[in-house]
Amino acid sequence: MRRTLSLLGVAGLIAAATAVAVSRAEPPAAPAAAPPAVSPPGSTESGDPVPRLLQSPDDVARGKALFTGTCAAYCHRPSQPEPAGAAADAPFLFGCDWRRGGSNAQLFSTISHGVPGTRMVPFGGAIPDEDIWRIVAYLKAASQCKPQASAGKVAALPARG
């Protein structure tokens, strides 16, 4: 569970990492390793891969189940289509329009370190790195980003009310 930590959220992360994991609904993944340095074939972004072994259909399915069980409720809405009125502080994550950077490494970093001052707590050390990579793989697989993602969105005012 040891990782190099950013100063951001370090206190919370230490608290989380030192807390006793009392129960797990699933068997834990293997101990975390450093992200692989080799870009797998077919990666859409050079230099920041999802580890090759963590993009299988089973990995993506586990990433989805982890996302559903930990990230979706009250915070990030489930996948497509984008629901109306998503939380302002917990963005919709399937629009290929990630606020804190959309590369795989950036997504991994945001999940690991959290966003201070928001409800996004650091998950690094709490969720094993492999599982965070699986969540990243699921976000990318479910998002089906096209090469030129739109930069912004315009919400229509509701007709009623």
Add this chain to the structure above:
Amino acid sequence: MVYFRGRVLGLAAVMALALGAPPSRAAEPAPGVADAEVKLPASPTAWYAAKPVGAAVGPVTAAQLAKGADKTHWLTYGGDYRNLRHSPVAGLTPATVKRLHVAWSAPTGTTGQFEGSPVVYGGVMYVTTSYNRLLALDARTGEILWRYDVKLPDDLRLCCGPANRGVAIGGDLVVMATLDARLMAFDRKTGKLAWNVALADYKEGYSGTAAPLIVGKLVYTGIAGGEFGALGFIDAYDLETGKRVWRQKTVPGAGEPGVETWAGESWKSGGSPTWTTGAYDRETNTLFWTVGNPSPDWNGDKRAGDNLYSDSVLALDPLTGKLKWHFQFTPHDVWDYDGNTQLFLVDTVLDGKPAKVIAQPDRNGYFYLLDRVTGRFLRATQYVEQLTWAKGIDAKGRPIVDPAAMPQDNPSARVCPSNLGGMNGSWTGAYDPATGLVYAPSIEACQQYAKGIAVYVKGIPFMGGAPNTVDANAGKAYGLVSAIDVRTGKVKWRYRDPRPMMAGVVSTAGGVLFTSNQEGQALALDQATGKRLWSFRMGGGGRGQPIVYELDGKPYVAIPSGGWAGLDSFAGAASNLPEGGQLFVFSLD
């Protein structure tokens, strides 16, 4: 004027960052800028009253608290110990209410849902905002008398927003729970801090959002944390010193009765929080407190059993915390149907006989009646329009669950009510003894319940699933205020609104009910018929608890305005209303 550069601004900067800027830049000041900036003094976080306020009246007495809301005072979150939220003010009637106008208004300066119920004593209004600002205002004019901003850490563990629902008042103290799981007491006349104690470690997922309850020399509070697996409790503290007198856990530990209702060691992360305000029955000297969902919310696979005392009401000895009896509304909950909605302690007539009951419109869509002396189940009737998770309630009060409504990996069933209810513990209902009706605002928005993997680590969300908000997405969510006859369980009338009704209500002796809606309107409804009598566009989504009081013969209605899209839109509220709290106080000339 003081240049305010405390953590609120810091937080705003972080939020702005989260909305668009890349992360790495925000944490570091731009080169050269910080050095060149003039060093300003630290911002104040408290503004005390220069002269004692509310000094014309003495300390709040036990007798006053036992009496509850009279015309000039609103002393507790629930209006009185029975939680009726009914005001004896009679001057607001279907004939006069159309003349209501804004008497004064006050900003909170914070975003996040403005859920507080003001308290009024001695002509002073005590109101809390999101992020734990406590304001003392002149109840006639709105002039600010003192203010205390709690300094909060920036790594709070909040499932559902930075809400606070108000203070308790007793003696010369007002007491507030905080988002970092503390209990703080202030001198009502000056705003000076009297004591400040930790309820629990917020980094384990705990937070305080509810108004405490003061009975005699003790102040009672619960705790939130059920989305983090943090174990719930009810605490009693000495009002004068802040010293803890007792703690009653809501999840039994190893070897204790009830632990067998949790498979394996699942009780260790069983949640079951106590995040709303209880009630007190003077006749039987019983403290009632309700308990929320077992953790993880939507995946019950590892916690087979009834999961006591989640989703229950507990009857406690107020001096020791000892459990007298319990009743569980939703055994083995896998929908997030916290049993935390408002309890009404009502004396009524059932089958021709006088009955002392607890009435509760539960989050699971049923309206329960319990014998409040014995805890015996008396009756449950459906009060929402759509209810599919159960096929009914059996003679012992146990739901007959529809297996098709259980959360699934890829759910397709549309299940009602939504995980937020029905009614929800974050807003109040009211009971008018004259009509015998409970007025319950609720959400009508069905969902699909998805099951996922839950990994328990202290301080990390532990929910095990998520609702797909299908009705909200499709624009099919709507809201109701239902008037439920306690004697029969039947709904006498319903007021229907285009969006979920997620704000509290207050009823009055004048026959007018006040609330607010997700269109940003203050509303007055006829208590006899539900007809809409008056509205005023406050602007912010309604999430607060209104109160009514009278000073110098003039009636006032205070209604908070300001929602929080993060949670409200989950139920189908509009997402286009800007956030920001504002208290509106209306009056008649």
